[in-house]
Amino acid sequence: MNVPVSRPLLDARETELVNDAMVAGDISGYHGKFIKEFETKFAEFISVKHAVTVSNGTTALHLALATIGITAGDEVLVSTFTNMATVFSILYQGAVPVPIDCEPDTWNIDSRLLEAKITSRTRVILVVHIFGHPVDMGPVMAVARANNLFVVEDVAEAHGAEYNGKRVGGIGDIAAYSFYANKILTTGEGGMVTTNNDEWAARARSLKSLAFGTQNKFMHDDVGFNYRLPNLQCAIGVAQLEKWEDIKRRKREMAAFYLDALKDISELQLPVEKLYAFNMYWMFLMVLRGALKGKRAAVMAQLKSRGVETREGFVPANEQNVLIARGITKPADCPIASSFASDSFYIPSGTNILKEEMQFVAQQVREVVEQLRV
Numbered sequence: 498m499n500v501p502v503s504r505p506l507l508d509a510r511e512t513e514l515v516n517d518a519m520v521a522g523d524i525s526g527y528h529g530k531f532i533k534e535f536e537t538k539f540a541e542f543i544s545v546k547h548a549v550t551v552s553n554g555t556t557a558l559h560l561a562l563a564t565i566g567i568t569a570g571d572e573v574l575v576s577t578f579t580n581m582a583t584v585f586s587i588l589y590q591g592a593v594p595v596p597i598d599c600e601p602d603t604w605n606i607d608s609r610l611l612e613a614k615i616t617s618r619t620r621v622i623l624v625v626h627i628f629g630h631p632v633d634m635g636p637v638m639a640v641a642r643a644n645n646l647f648v649v650e651d652v653a654e655a656h657g658a659e660y661n662g663k664r665v666g667g668i669g670d671i672a673a674y675s676f677y678a679n680k681i682l683t684t685g686e687g688g689m690v691t692t693n694n695d696e697w698a699a700r701a702r703s704l705k706s707l708a709f710g711t712q713n714k715f716m717h718d719d720v721g722f723n724y725r726l727p728n729l730q731c732a733i734g735v736a737q738l739e740k741w742e743d744i745k746r747r748k749r750e751m752a753a754f755y756l757d758a759l760k761d762i763s764e765l766q767l768p769v770e771k772l773y774a775f776n777m778y779w780m781f782l783m784v785l786r787g788a789l790k791g792k793r794a795a796v797m798a799q800l801k802s803r804g805v806e807t808r809e810g811f812v813p814a815n816e817q818n819v820l821i822a823r824g825i826t827k828p829a830d831c832p833i834a835s836s837f838a839s840d841s842f843y844i845p846s847g848t849n850i851l852k853e854e855m856q857f858v859a860q861q862v863r864e865v866v867e868q869l870r871v
């Protein structure tokens with residue numbers, strides 16, 4: 498057996514709607530009924546007023562920061578353990594990312610560390626609901642409100658995750674999502690920005706499409722971007738939202754299966770679900786502990802030779818050469834992230850994984866741990 502880390506859940510419905518878009522000739526990000534439909538349905542899904550489609554998660558993050566007016570010299574407090582797209586989006590605006598260390602169990606931003614990093618230039622707290630587990634938003638919002646900061650949510654890995662019963666993405670001031678092929682909901686490549694702020698929604702809509710003029714189209718209102726998402730991709734998004742209940746069930750069943758199958762292996766730190774959380778388990782990330790700490794390369798190589806594809810966890814921002822070289826951060830800034838990140842990896846856990854595949858993967862993990870723990 499050969500099990501890939503992720504396979505998207507696609508069926509005849511995606512094909513049908515993409516075909517509709519093709520037949521209508523609506524293949525751009527400017528025309529086509531699926532653009533509006535995807536935005537309307539996604540806004541309903543998150544329970545927010547506005548949703549704006551964009552070309553991917555990275556451009557969603559950049560557009561969100563540009564929309565709220567983040568500029569050169571502003572400081573953005575950001576979770577260190579994330580996809581670097583989160584951090585790069587800050588740099589695109591000439592702003593300064595300030596990596597914040599994470600909680601050792603959820604791997605999310607540790608809100609207790611925020612206050613000490615606030616300066617007169619701090620404008621934003623950019624939280625990332627990492628690997629599907631919601632950030633503890635209560636304390637984050639309290640710090641933000643007390644210090645007049647905006648809260649931007651990176652929901653690329655947590656579509657449908659809930660904090661105290663409320664879907665994430667609708668809690669902070671503005672949110673960015675990715676629909677890359679391995680994300681919980683996918684359009685292949687794609688993204689979204691959501692907000693309840695009418696003015697920001699209009700600004701995001703303008704900026705994502707070159708800020709074309711309202712009177713004279715080619716007298717632009719601002720320096721815009723082309724971050725449009727084609728109608729073809731939006732058709733896939735509409736079909737994905739239709740199967741949300743199925744996707745949610747599959748993700749939860751995948752996590753429940755692995756949590757049970759691996760719970761007795763003390764060398765594996767498994768994902769958690771806090772009392773405030775409804776975890777969507779984007780990918781099943783684990784951290785090697787005890788006798789297996791420092792042996793990630795061997796574990797991954799062994800699993801690969803047995804037909805199980807795995808992937809390393811993110812290298813945190815405070816360990817990134819391009820950020821260290823610019824004097825933005827240093828490894829010692831976030832000791833918790835540095836203590837586990839190089840021992841983290843995930844196993845096959847996409848929306849379309851089969852029960853037999855999970856059984857096979859769990860068995861291989863068990864045998865490899867057995868072999869390497871001595």
Ligand SMILES: *Cc1c(COP(=O)(O)O)cnc(C)c1O
Pocket residue numbers: 553554555556579580582583625651653654675676677686687688
């Ligand atoms: C995937 C991801 C992104 C980037 O999204 P793309 O669609 O790949 O540009 C940003 N942040 C996080 C946390 C992600 O997982």
